[in-house]
Amino acid sequence: MFEIIQDRFVKLQRRLLGYGKLSNKEIDNALREIRTLLLEADVNYKVVGEFIRNLQASLEKEKIYESLKPGELVNVTLYKELVKLLGDRPEKIQFSTDPLIINLVGLQGTGKTSTAAKLAYRYKNKRPLLVACDPKRPAAAEQLKLLAERVPADFFPVTNSAIETALKALEFAQTKKNQLVIFDTAGRLHIDDELMQELALIKEKTRPHYNLLVVDGMVGQDAVAQATQFHSQLGISGSIVTKMDGDAKGGAVVSIRKVSGAPIYFIGTGEKIEDLEEFYPDRIASRILGMGDIVSLVEKVESVIKIEDQKKTAEKFIKGEFDLEDFLNQLKAIKKMGSLSKLLAMVPGAPRALGGLNLDETDLTKTEAIILSMTKAERTHPEIIDGSRRKRIALGSGTSVEEVNRLLKEFKQAKELSKSFGKGLFGFGAAKPPKGFRRK
Structure with missing residues (x-):
């Protein structure tokens, strides 16, 4: 980004x-x-x-x-x-009434449908209802239905017209006690009178609490034109900028707030259902200027890693007692946080230090596959893994015996290193401190 x-x-x-x-x-x-x-x-x-x-x-x-x-x-x-x-300060979605209605508008291809699902996932404790409001694109409705199952969230299918669907969905939400209703409205390749009339009618009849414009962060100046037109004709209350994980230059994010006068609520940072970040002007300014974003990084880590579990793992590491089961849990936690490239982009100076290096994350996937191909006993006691077991693990993980051997060797070295910590690295125990270090 x-x-x-x-x-x-x-x-x-x-x-x-x-x-x-x-x-x-x-x-x-x-x-x-x-x-x-x-x-x-x-x-x-x-x-x-x-x-x-x-x-x-x-x-x-x-x-x-x-x-x-x-x-x-x-x-x-x-x-x-x-x-x-x-925008000075972040704007947050406020749940002041049941159900809260969010109306997503925008051109076709901006990522409205996936953004609707991401919003539902972010607020999944609010019993969200996803509503398909585009009768001309049944494929989009089907996509939204599948995404609703992944959240999980309730889904309301499209009927004969967008306004009929929206009104019936609100009745449905009352019976199901949904606290959040998200309309995935129609999109077109270009703004036209028919689209705007349909969206204006939905807004008039349903009175959404948030009328959010979804724009593609990669289109630059076109995003500004879209924001201007949608705001002048519909009166948007804010925007969501998608595809910020790609080759987006950043112009859309910098321009939209000023041109429309409406705040940016979220940015889409990937294809996963959890890849939706709240928009913090100070943090985004830090990223643009190459100063990193440590606060967001810490929040991301804390959202997927339980502090108590990490303390236990750290204690096992220091004692030299951690095993491949612990290692597997660490790998899973890293994968939950997203790509390494996105995580490192939040570290001050890291993008420049990497110099555009393309981080190959297939090694993480291979390592996970190898450990998953082991039995519980093999993970907790890797010393029992002999030649025949190594062949079986390689076959089960789709890797080679050499790759299994490499993993076991590196794990053994890491365990030996952890024991040196446990003994007291740098003179706080049996290990001798390096030259130049003296115990006070």
Whole structure:
């Protein structure tokens, strides 16, 4: 996410930090570079112009030319102005009534149907009801039904018309006591009068609490045009930007809030049903500027890993008692958190350090397959795995005996290392400290 502009922002910030003082020329050059960078990221040109003017005014107010650390001041001011542009503070869905109605609108192909399911998954404790409101696209209704089963959530099928479906779904929600109703409305390849009239009628008759526009984060300037048209004709209350895990430059995210005047509630960060993040302007600004997002990373870890379980595993590791069953649980936890690339993108400096490296995660999948092909006894006591067992494990996991041998060797080495921790690494026990370390 934002990789295209991240690297250039980091280079600019580092260059500015190298100056003892900044002249008018150097400030102008920096502002010009920021302008070019944002335009190349597909940020709306009017938004860019206003942003640069605000940034320049803020720098003058901060007395940039008299500062002893001008580069640092520019970077901090740039961050603050970007947070303002993105919306200052996060907007959250408020459940103030039953059922809460969320109406999803947008063009075809933006990811409305999958986003509806992701919302249902995020609020699955609210007994969500997913409603297919596009009679012209039965395939979309079928897709929504399958996704509802995965959440799991209640599903209401499409009828003869979108408005009839929506009204009957609300009656159904009352009987089923659903606390959340999500309308997956019709989409078209282009905005037309028929689509807008249909969406306006649904809004008028159902009075949704949130009328959210779903836009594709990869379309850049087109996203701004969509937001402008939908907002002027329907009055959207916010937006969700999808496909931010791909080659999205970031222009849509930066522009939409300013152009529509409505907040961004979520961003879609992958194809999995849990890949929907709440939109925090300060955290997104940090990512855009290459400063990472440690807070989101910690939240993601805590959402899938139980702290007590980790304490027990850590204690077993220190004592040298952990086994392949523990290792398997750690692998599963890592996979739940998403791809390694997405996790590392939240670590400050990691995207730049990786230098566009394509992280191959097939090794994790192979390792998991090998351990799953073992019996319970083999996982807890890997020393019993002899030659014939290794052949069976390789066959069952679709790998080779060499790969099984490598895993067992690496696990043995890790266990031996853990024992050195347990004995007291760096002189806090039997192990001798390295030269230069002395016990106080």
